[in-house]
Amino acid sequence: MDQALTGTFELQKQAGQARAARLKTARGWLQTPVFMPVGTKATVKGMLPEELRELGAQIVLGNTYHLHLRPGEETIQRLGGLHKFMNWPHPILTDSGGFQVFSLSQLTKVKEEGVEFRSHLDGGKHFLSPETSMQIQMALGADIIMAFDECLKYPATDDEIKTSMDMTHRWLIRSKNTMTRQESLLFGIVQGGLEFALRRTSLEQITSVDLPGYALGGFSVGEPIELMHKLVQEVAPLMPQHKPRYLMGVGTPLDLVLAVDAGMDMFDCVMPTRVARNGTLFTWHGRVSIKRTEFKEDANPLDPECSCYTCQNYSRAYLRHLFMSGEILSARLNTIHNLHFYLTLMNRMREAILENRWETFRNHCLTRFVN
Amino acid sequence: MDQALTGTFELQKQAGQARAARLKTARGWLQTPVFMPVGTKATVKGMLPEELRELGAQIVLGNTYHLHLRPGEETIQRLGGLHKFMNWPHPILTDSGGFQVFSLSQLTKVKEEGVEFRSHLDGGKHFLSPETSMQIQMALGADIIMAFDECLKYPATDDEIKTSMDMTHRWLIRSKNTMTRQESLLFGIVQGGLEFALRRTSLEQITSVDLPGYALGGFSVGEPIELMHKLVQEVAPLMPQHKPRYLMGVGTPLDLVLAVDAGMDMFDCVMPTRVARNGTLFTWHGRVSIKRTEFKEDANPLDPECSCYTCQNYSRAYLRHLFMSGEILSARLNTIHNLHFYLTLMNRMREAILENRWETFRNHCLTRFVN
Numbered sequence: 126m127d128q129a130l131t132g133t134f135e136l137q138k139q140a141g142q143a144r145a146a147r148l149k150t151a152r153g154w155l156q157t158p159v160f161m162p163v164g165t166k167a168t169v170k171g172m173l174p175e176e177l178r179e180l181g182a183q184i185v186l187g188n189t190y191h192l193h194l195r196p197g198e199e200t201i202q203r204l205g206g207l208h209k210f211m212n213w214p215h216p217i218l219t220d221s222g223g224f225q226v227f228s229l230s231q232l233t234k235v236k237e238e239g240v241e242f243r244s245h246l247d248g249g250k251h252f253l254s255p256e257t258s259m260q261i262q263m264a265l266g267a268d269i270i271m272a273f274d275e276c277l278k279y280p281a282t283d284d285e286i287k288t289s290m291d292m293t294h295r296w297l298i299r300s301k302n303t304m305t306r307q308e309s310l311l312f313g314i315v316q317g318g319l320e321f322a323l324r325r326t327s328l329e330q331i332t333s334v335d336l337p338g339y340a341l342g343g344f345s346v347g348e349p350i351e352l353m354h355k356l357v358q359e360v361a362p363l364m365p366q367h368k369p370r371y372l373m374g375v376g377t378p379l380d381l382v383l384a385v386d387a388g389m390d391m392f393d394c395v396m397p398t399r400v401a402r403n404g405t406l407f408t409w410h411g412r413v414s415i416k417r418t419e420f421k422e423d424a425n426p427l428d429p430e431c432s433c434y435t436c437q438n439y440s441r442a443y444l445r446h447l448f449m450s451g452e453i454l455s456a457r458l459n460t461i462h463n464l465h466f467y468l469t470l471m472n473r474m475r476e477a478i479l480e481n482r483w484e485t486f487r488n489h490c491l492t493r494f495v496n
Numbered sequence: 497m498d499q500a501l502t503g504t505f506e507l508q509k510q511a512g513q514a515r516a517a518r519l520k521t522a523r524g525w526l527q528t529p530v531f532m533p534v535g536t537k538a539t540v541k542g543m544l545p546e547e548l549r550e551l552g553a554q555i556v557l558g559n560t561y562h563l564h565l566r567p568g569e570e571t572i573q574r575l576g577g578l579h580k581f582m583n584w585p586h587p588i589l590t591d592s593g594g595f596q597v598f599s600l601s602q603l604t605k606v607k608e609e610g611v612e613f614r615s616h617l618d619g620g621k622h623f624l625s626p627e628t629s630m631q632i633q634m635a636l637g638a639d640i641i642m643a644f645d646e647c648l649k650y651p652a653t654d655d656e657i658k659t660s661m662d663m664t665h666r667w668l669i670r671s672k673n674t675m676t677r678q679e680s681l682l683f684g685i686v687q688g689g690l691e692f693a694l695r696r697t698s699l700e701q702i703t704s705v706d707l708p709g710y711a712l713g714g715f716s717v718g719e720p721i722e723l724m725h726k727l728v729q730e731v732a733p734l735m736p737q738h739k740p741r742y743l744m745g746v747g748t749p750l751d752l753v754l755a756v757d758a759g760m761d762m763f764d765c766v767m768p769t770r771v772a773r774n775g776t777l778f779t780w781h782g783r784v785s786i787k788r789t790e791f792k793e794d795a796n797p798l799d800p801e802c803s804c805y806t807c808q809n810y811s812r813a814y815l816r817h818l819f820m821s822g823e824i825l826s827a828r829l830n831t832i833h834n835l836h837f838y839l840t841l842m843n844r845m846r847e848a849i850l851e852n853r854w855e856t857f858r859n860h861c862l863t864r865f866v867n
Contacts, residue, residue, distance in 0.1 A: 166817075166818075166821045166823060167814070167817065167818075168818060168823050168825045170823065170824055170825070171824035171825060171828070172825070173825070173828070195817070195820065195821060196792065196813070196816075196817045196820075200792060200793050200813065203793055204793060204795050204811060204813050204814075205795070210811070210813070210814055210817075211814065212809050212810060212814075421567065421571060422571050422574055422575060424575050424576070438583050439583060440575060440581070442567070442571065442575050442581070443538070443575075443581055443582065443583075445567075446537070446538065446566070446567045446581075447537075447538075447539060449566065449567075450537045450566060452537060452539050452541065453541055453542035453824055453827055453828070454539045454541070454542060454543070454544070456824055457542070457544070457824070457828075
């Protein structure tokens with residue numbers, strides 16, 4: 126029998142900074158590096174849970190902000206929790222709601238106590254704080270819960286960043302003090318903008334609180350991508366070695382390879398699912414827009430190297446036709462392909478690390494992927 | 497080995513006018529009564545072919561008008577035909593394009609030669625005639641091909657109807673003369689408006705041409721539903737006994753039961769798929785709008801009697817949430833349920849006829865379904 130405690134994190138292999146590891150959640154082990162498909166509103170857009178599982182998804186992400194507004198965490202709790210609600214019996218990570226409060230809602234007022242905001246749906250007043258965010262995430266029944274943090278807009282001054290990350294630190298302590306759900310793992314979020322010195326200070330603040338995992342937040346806010354790469358490369362190795370490291374909201378295949386190379390373990394991003402719906406598909410030879418006129422009568426699969434259901438059963442011509450016709454099946458087949466690509470990429474990275482050929486595989490990816 | 501010729505129609509059992517039968521197509525037998533899900537643009541909206549098959553779909557319908565405009569029948573032909581294009585290796589029926597020319601396109605000019613119209617997509621000029629409609633349907637590779645007919649708007653005068661149905665008769669002869677594809681079965685379409693006398697005349701005209709099947713067209717154009725019921729009841733028994741009888745574009749569960757009772761065998765309708773996307777679901781206790789506020793925290797399946805994937809795995813509350821959130825999965829789960837309902841209804845009608853309990857089953861349905 127598997128006796129490991131929830132939260133156990135085992136490093137299995139290291140190659141430079143890159144790591145293969147596993148994390149025990151209340152609903153089983155996660156093999157890392159791991160990509161978490163985003164299920165914002167209790168569904169990964171267009172996909173059935175069984176399909177996600179078949180593609181190799183180990184864990185999905187749910188959004189606290191969206192689920193709080195609709196249908197509400199109390200409703201989901203009364204219905205048996207988020208896992209049961211969305212028919213996904215495997216691990217779920219919920220974010221804190223912070224990122225969406227700052228990016229989606231209006232008339233946001235930030236105070237030490239928390240954040241007052243108006244719903245982007247109906248303008249209704251809401252309040253999120255470390256305490257309410259934890260309560261919502263516990264009510265949802267998430268296996269991994271993110272501390273409530275402030276996400277600053279980019280660019281911000283050093284003073285703004287310092288003031289904000291100090292509050293994020295105090296909010297983390299309040300988040301931890303509110304956490305009463307034994308089965309859930311609380312992760313803290315390092316902020317600190319895009320300069321190494323401030324990031325390091327935030328890292329020290331956040332890791333001074335003992336937690337089962339730590340994340341880097343505050344990216345994907347419009348900063349130059351090279352800045353993010355550089356900072357992750359500098360900061361990741363300073364994060365606790367024996368805890369999972371989660372890079373929030375990132376990124377492209379190239380971003381993922383570079384971040385794994387820097388020592389990050391966990392990732393989430395709407396990119397594969399969102400761009401799929403816009404007709405952009407990932408292949409080992411780069412991104413492809415399915416709209417291209419040259420595909421009109423192309424009988425080949427999108428990616429002849431790909432073993433996904435879409436590539437095994439449909440031509441580029443059919444995928445183009447579905448997209449041009451605005452058919453729901455276009456979103457489905459494209460999403461299947463892109464998630465298959467991301468999840469396969471993560472698997473291959475993990476295998477390469479475990480089989481002592483990380484550097485070769487990484488270099489292979491770096492010659493093929495461009496941002 | 498199954499030696500029956502394509503087009504063979506075997507009556508298996510009759511109960512009053514209701515019939516259980518089977519029709520041999522180039523891609524296997526159809527067990528009737530049969531409902532054909534509508535795959536307008538080479539996809540039944542939101543569904544994979546494997547899912548349709550699992551739900552019990554025997555045959556799907558493709559729309560000549562839409563496929564001619566996009567991606568074009570020549571493209572589909574060069575890609576190996578419609579079956580291969582959409583990954584559906586089972587029978588396909590295509591309509592003639594007539595209905596859409598009259599309902600969707602603009603600046604339509606009807607002449608003896610054919611119909612000139614402008615595409616509803618880009619305003620481009622197109623021409624459909626008995627000859628071009630047959631050529632398109634043959635290029636698509638349909639197993640059942642519909643003759644090109646004129647669909648009059650409702651209401652129309654007797655003179656308009658007479659003139660139109662005479663032309664439909666001449667167009668049928670031209671359709672038949674153009675048909676060179678041995679594997680495809682050509683069905684003629686009876687028009688004649690909503691008066692019995694004219695319908696009977698059209699029926700005589702159309703059935704004077706020897707064909708493997710006959711259809712009733714010109715319904716679902718805005719006429720009072722009782723008129724349609726009455727007319728089908730009067731006309732169906734006059735249609736050739738040993739040929740399949742297809743009621744085009746109809747209808748609700750009640751319509752289907754009444755039409756089977758009148759002696760019709762084949763049906764297609766966008767209703768189960770279209771209303772699914774609008775949140776209306778069919779159950780054995782009537783139609784249900786999934787939006788209803790009372791479902792907000794309802795943990796029950798939509799229909800506790802239903803064995804479909806949706807009802808087996810999701811609550812009313814979740815279905816409502818997906819619909820209110822405009823999620824793709826809402827369309828998928830609702831479509832699965834509605835098609836399961838329609839296909840199960842057809843199966844049960846067939847079984848009831850075969851098992852000598854048609855009248856009981858029909859009456860059971862009539863007490864439960866309302867239009």
